[in-house]
Each structure stands twice: as C-alpha cells, then as structure tokens.
Amino acid sequence: MNEEYNKDIGKRIKELRELSNITINDLAQKMNIDEDIYKKYENGTIDIPASFLYDLSNIFNVDLGLLLTGEETRMNIFDVTRYNKGVKVSRRKEYEYENLCNKFMNKKAEMFIVTVDPKEDPVPSLNTHPGQEFNYILEGSVKIYIHNNEITLNEGDSIIFDANHRHAMIALNNKKAKFLAIII
Numbered sequence: 001m002n003e004e005y006n007k008d009i010g011k012r013i014k015e016l017r018e019l020s021n022i023t024i025n026d027l028a029q030k031m032n033i034d035e036d037i038y039k040k041y042e043n044g045t046i047d048i049p050a051s052f053l054y055d056l057s058n059i060f061n062v063d064l065g066l067l068l069t070g071e072e073t074r075m076n077i078f079d080v081t082r083y084n085k086g087v088k089v090s091r092r093k094e095y096e097y098e099n100l101c102n103k104f105m106n107k108k109a110e111m112f113i114v115t116v117d118p119k120e121d122p123v124p125s126l127n128t129h130p131g132q133e134f135n136y137i138l139e140g141s142v143k144i145y146i147h148n149n150e151i152t153l154n155e156g157d158s159i160i161f162d163a164n165h166r167h168a169m170i171a172l173n174n175k176k177a178k179f180l181a182i183i184i
Helices: 003-019 024-031 035-043 050-061 064-069
Strands: 087-094 094-097 109-118 131-138 141-146 149-154 158-162 168-171 179-183
Touching: 003 035, 003 050, 003 064, 024 035, 024 050, 050 064, 064 094, 094 168, 109 168, 131 141, 131 149, 141 179, 149 158, 168 179
Parallel strands: none
Antiparallel strands: 087 094, 094 109, 109 179, 131 158, 131 179, 141 149, 141 168
16 A cells, blocks of 8 residues: 555544554554554554554544545535445455545445455455454355454355454355445
C-alpha cells in the first residue's frame, strides 16, 4: 500500500488514541497485539490489516470511513457509491478491499467488495474480528478456512459466520476471485 496513505491512517489512529487518553501499551493489550507492531501501525511503517482498523473504529466509537479517509461521515438518509469508486484499501497482501459505504452515519455494518488474487503459497494468514461476516461470491471460486473447516464457494454461493473464529480465503483455479463482504 502507498506509504503516505499508511502514515495518514497512522496519524489518525494516534490522534484518536491521544484524544481518548489511552496509552500505547493499553491499546496494544486491548487489541491483543504486540506493542512494537502497534507502534509500527501508528507510525505508518507497515500495512494495517482491515480487521485491525475495524476493531479500532469500534473501540474509538468512530466510523471506519474516518480512519480510512480522515473525513467525518455525514450522510444520514443514503450514501451512493458508484461503480469502482469506493475507498480502496489494500490492508493485507492477500486481499484488496473497496469500502462501499464510507460516508453514511451510524452504520450497523461495513460493506466491502474484496478481491483475492491467486498466490503460489496456498496457506493463508488467518484473522479474526468481532461480529459476524457475510460473504457472497461475485466471481471465481474461493476456499474459506474457518474454525478447522475448509469450504469451497463458487460464484453465487454465500456464507455467514462468526468472525471471532480465525478465518481466511484463498482464490482457487489460479484465477482472481471477488466477493461482497458484509461485516455486522
């Protein structure tokens, strides 16, 4: 991801942490990550996983859009995102996220189009986050790893699961896959 973009997000995280009077140590413990990794996120020296940003937005009680763009959400009746115009987020090397609703206030869920590129190493890095996640496969095929299960999903298939369990997806058949992800 763009180094400047990482630094901008890191500055916003630091500002929210300081405004909330939370120490780096306390927040790292609350997020269940190593303090040195947290410092790198805040300094913008490494990519920040989307799940981490989602968790932070809940801790700070702000919309994820604020962390991603630095702009306050302001739409309260509707928010239109035109084709391929969502906020792009490449937070994990395995996935590219496009946030589909970054300006709507008080959302009950986060919606993303997620693109998964095929990779040579078929072992994905697992992640967790609070809540539930719904995925609808738009194109391609994926294998989802969740709680000691491996499930193949094809175009038109969907799954909902408890995202507190470690999970990940890989693209199958050496082709890019794309899915709608709704985090509730």
